Amino acid sequence: MRRQRYTSDLTRQQFKRLEPLLPTGKAGGRPRTVDLYEVMCAIMYVLQNGCAWRNLPHDFPAWETVYGYFRRFQYDGTWEAVNRFLVRRTRRKAKRDPEPSAGSIDSQTVRCAPQAGIRGVDAGKKTNGRKRHLVVDALGLLLVVYVTGGGVQDRVAAPILLGILAKRHPRLKHIWADGGYLGEVVTWAEKVLGWVVEIVHRISGQRGFVVRPRRWVVERSLAWLTRCRRLTRDFEGRPETTEAWCYLASIRLMLRRLDPAA
DNA sequence: AGCAGTATGGCAAGGTTTTA
């Protein structure tokens, strides 16, 4: 390797697993010359270190190029597709059916960076935030993420989230949720999707952090996301971009789990 | 012809600094 390594770099082995899942260059024009490995390392650099695109270190390909790939793979659904593939792969390795039958739903609000362009619209609350609604499987792997303005209530986002989920994961039929999802969602999911949404209640009398079965899994996943600096705040102009970063964080996690660095 | 890589510049919407 020409340049010195960053701790955010993928290993060659991890990239070998990832590469076949990425679109190849189209024929009929100028052939692709940048090294996709370097592009992916650059994207992982931004994810882990949270730097602005324009400040991408110069030993990576030009930031416009890296940003271009990031956008393209976002628009054509590559990140999401790669995530879904790796979820299946990771589950198989864990001796589970590749298609999950149960998931946990939760959300997390983070502050927006001051100069981020268009923000999500906050309903009611004045906090300048974005909310990440997500569903993970029993292993805590990311199945779907949906980003809204900070004021959107969980029970409002849930039907949209579960609707997307139903299309992607036909085997799903059981969702664990917390008290914030009490109400219509439960009956809606049962009626429309044929799913059971089970509320895991906080045991009355207990205070502070209490481990509740099926809840700590998704809470741990949320913590995984915020370990990436790009995701500790919301720097993005568009909610879909935050979703892309979430999938990338998930992808990185699974790549490391499947091919640990020696 | 048409794709790939890069540069350039502008917009939006905040924040900060300078100026009147």
Place this chain on the structure above:
DNA sequence: TAAAACCTTGCCATACTGCT
């Protein structure tokens, strides 16, 4: 002290060049 000017950074459009 208020207004104006400037900076920042995601996002977008466009253009230019190189290549098959």
